[in-house]
Amino acid sequence: MPREFPIGLTPxxxxxxxxxxxxxxxxxxxxxxxxxxxxxxxxxxLAAGRPxxxxxxxxxxxxxxxxxxxxxxRLRILNIAVPQLLGAVGVTLGSLAFGHxxxxxxxxxxxxxxxxxxxxxGAVSSVSGLLLLLNAVVGAGLPMPGDWWLAPLLMTGGGLxxxxxxxxxxxxRSGVPERTAVAGAYRAVADLLDAxxxxxETYDTARHAATQALNQSYDVILARRSRYHSRSRDxxxxxxxxxxxxxxxxxxxxxHLSGTPL
Numbered sequence: 496m497p498r499e500f501p502i503g504l505t506p507x508x509x510x511x512x513x514x515x516x517x518x519x520x521x522x523x524x525x526x527x528x529x530x531x532x533x534x535x536x537x538x539x540x541l542a543a544g545r546p547x548x549x550x551x552x553x554x555x556x557x558x559x560x561x562x563x564x565x566x567x568x569r570l571r572i573l574n575i576a577v578p579q580l581l582g583a584v585g586v587t588l589g590s591l592a593f594g595h596x597x598x599x600x601x602x603x604x605x606x607x608x609x610x611x612x613x614x615x616x617g618a619v620s621s622v623s624g625l626l627l628l629l630n631a632v633v634g635a636g637l638p639m640p641g642d643w644w645l646a647p648l649l650m651t652g653g654g655l656x657x658x659x660x661x662x663x664x665x666x667x668r669s670g671v672p673e674r675t676a677v678a679g680a681y682r683a684v685a686d687l688l689d690a691x692x693x694x695x696e697t698y699d700t701a702r703h704a705a706t707q708a709l710n711q712s713y714d715v716i717l718a719r720r721s722r723y724h725s726r727s728r729d730x731x732x733x734x735x736x737x738x739x740x741x742x743x744x745x746x747x748x749x750x751h752l753s754g755t756p757l
Contacts, residue, residue: 532556532657547640555653562622579654582626583647589634599635606631676712677733683708692756
C-alpha cells in the first residue's frame with residue numbers, strides 16, 4: 496500500500512512527476528559505440544604493453560560517451576568536442592599541480608570556481624565544466640605517465656574516437672534526427688488528444704510528454720537552422736510543421752474540460 500501523506504506534507508505534482516522512474520527505449524547504437532570506444536583503447540594499450548596509456552584514452556572515451564546526448568549530428572560535434580577540450584585543460588593543470596601540496600589545493604579550488612561558473616551557461620557548458628573539474632582532480636591526485644602533454648593528448652584522442660564513431664552514419668542519415676523529432680512531436684500530440692476527456696493523471700502525463708517532445712523538436716530544428724547562412728527548404732518545412740501543431744495543443748485543454756473523449 497502506498498504511504499499516505501498528511502495534506503500539508505503532500506509533495507507537489509511537478510516534483511512527483513519528475514522524480515518518478517520512467518522507462519525509456521535502449522539506444523542500441525549508443526551502447527555499441529560506448530562498448531567499442533571504451534574497450535578498444537584498453538585492448539590496444541594492453542597489447543602494446545602500455546596499459547596506463549590505454550586507460551587514459553578509455554577515460555577520454557567515457558567523457559565522450561557522457562556528452563553524446565544529442566540527436567542531430569551537428570549538435571553532437573559540439574556536445575563531444577567542446578567538453579573534451581576543457582577536459583584536456585583540466586588534466587593538464589591538475590598534472591602540473593601534482594605533488595605540490597597546498598598549491599594543488601589552491602589550483603583545484605580555483606578550477607572548481609571556474610567550473611561552477613561555466614556550468615551555468617548551458618547544457619554543453621555544464622558537461623564541459625564537469626570534465627574540467629573531474630580531470631583536474633584526476634591529474635592532481637594520480638601521477639600521469641610520460642610528459643605533461645601526453646595525458647591530455649590520450650584523453651582527447653579517446654573522446655575523438657567516440658565522435659568519429661558517432662559521425663560514421665552522418666552521410667547516410669543526414670536530416671533523419673530532425674524528421675524523427677518532428678514525427679515524435681506529432682505522435683505525442685496525438686496521444687494528448689486521445690487522453691482528452693479521461694482522468695486527470697492520464698491527461699497530465701500526456702500533456703507533459705507532448706510538451707517535452709515539442710521542446711526537443713524545436714531545439715533540434717532551430718539549433719541546426721541557426722548554422723545555415725541561407726534558408727534551407729527542408730528545415731523551413733519542418734519548422735512550419737511544428738508551428739502548425741501549436742494551435743492543436745492549445746485546443747487540448749478545452750477539449751479535456753468538455754469531458755467528452757475525442
